[in-house]
Amino acid sequence: DQQVKQNSPSLSVxxxxxxxxxxxYTNSMFDYFLWYKKYPAEGPTFLISISSIKDxxxxxxxxxxxxxxxxxxxxxxxxxxPGDSAVYFCAASEGTTSGSRLTFGEGTQLTVNP
Amino acid sequence: ETGVTQSPxxxxxxxxxxxxxxxxxxxxxxTVSWYQQALGQGPQFIFQYYREEENGRGNxxxxxxxxxxxxxxxxxxxxxxxLDDSALYLCASSLRGRPxxxxxxxxxxxxx
Numbered sequence: 001d002q003q004v005k006q007n008s009p010s011l012s013v014x015x016x017x018x019x020x021x022x023x024x025y026t027n028s029m030f031d032y033f034l035w036y037k038k039y040p041a042e043g044p045t046f047l048i049s050i051s052s053i054k055d056x057x058x059x060x061x062x063x064x065x066x067x068x069x070x071x072x073x074x075x076x077x078x079x080x081x082p083g084d085s086a087v088y089f090c091a092a093s094e095g096t097t098s099g100s101r102l103t104f105g106e107g108t109q110l111t112v113n114p
Numbered sequence: 115e116t117g118v119t120q121s122p123x124x125x126x127x128x129x130x131x132x133x134x135x136x137x138x139x140x141x142x143x144x145t146v147s148w149y150q151q152a153l154g155q156g157p158q159f160i161f162q163y164y165r166e167e168e169n170g171r172g173n174x175x176x177x178x179x180x181x182x183x184x185x186x187x188x189x190x191x192x193x194x195x196x197l198d199d200s201a202l203y204l205c206a207s208s209l210r211g212r213p214x215x216x217x218x219x220x221x222x223x224x225x226x
Contacts, residue, residue: 042219043206043219043220044217102159102215103159105156
């Protein structure tokens with residue numbers, strides 16, 4: 001039972017354009033959502049997060065949108081840069097009082113072409 | 115501020131053997147989680163340790179076990195290795211109550 005799904009295994013965009021990565025979840029108990037970026041031979045690096053009480057969070061070029069009714073979130077990167085090329089994982093957690101226990105999606109390989 | 119360090123980086127074991135992977139958590143972090151990332155998949159939660167006790171477990175059999183030490187470092191032990199255990203094993207540390215994990219670079223385990 002895949003509770004967090006990233007339906008696009010790969011995405012290719014031109015430098016300077018917008019990258020939109022999508023993620024769907026099924027567990028209504030998830031209340032905190034995160035995006036991680038992963039380069040080869042490195043561990044995932046935290047990028048941006050959003051609590052279920054919000055519908056948008058922005059940090060520089062990165063914006064995460066949450067649509068709770070659709071159980072959908074997306075990560076927007078504007079403008080995209082070649083250095084953004086990596087695998088992006090969507091993750092969700094169910095409460096924070098017990099510490100983190102992240103459920104990850106399968107990942108989307110983003111390639112930003114110069 | 116030191117990050118999460120894992121050792122070894124790569125390991126090859128034979129089916130049926132046992133393996134121990136090690137993790138040093140980020141300074142100040144008191145919670146350690148272990149994840150298994152199979153090829154082409156996202157990381158899957160194995161278990162979490164807080165105050166040297168298991169604090170949640172994913173869908174992994176008992177032959178996956180762990181320890182957390184007073185200095186918050188941790189070990190992951192896998193007994194009776196199977197071919198499907200071949201994966202990248204990631205350790206992550208966090209401060210209890212904060213869901214943002216800091217990940218190590220992982221240990222690549224190959225079972226032959």
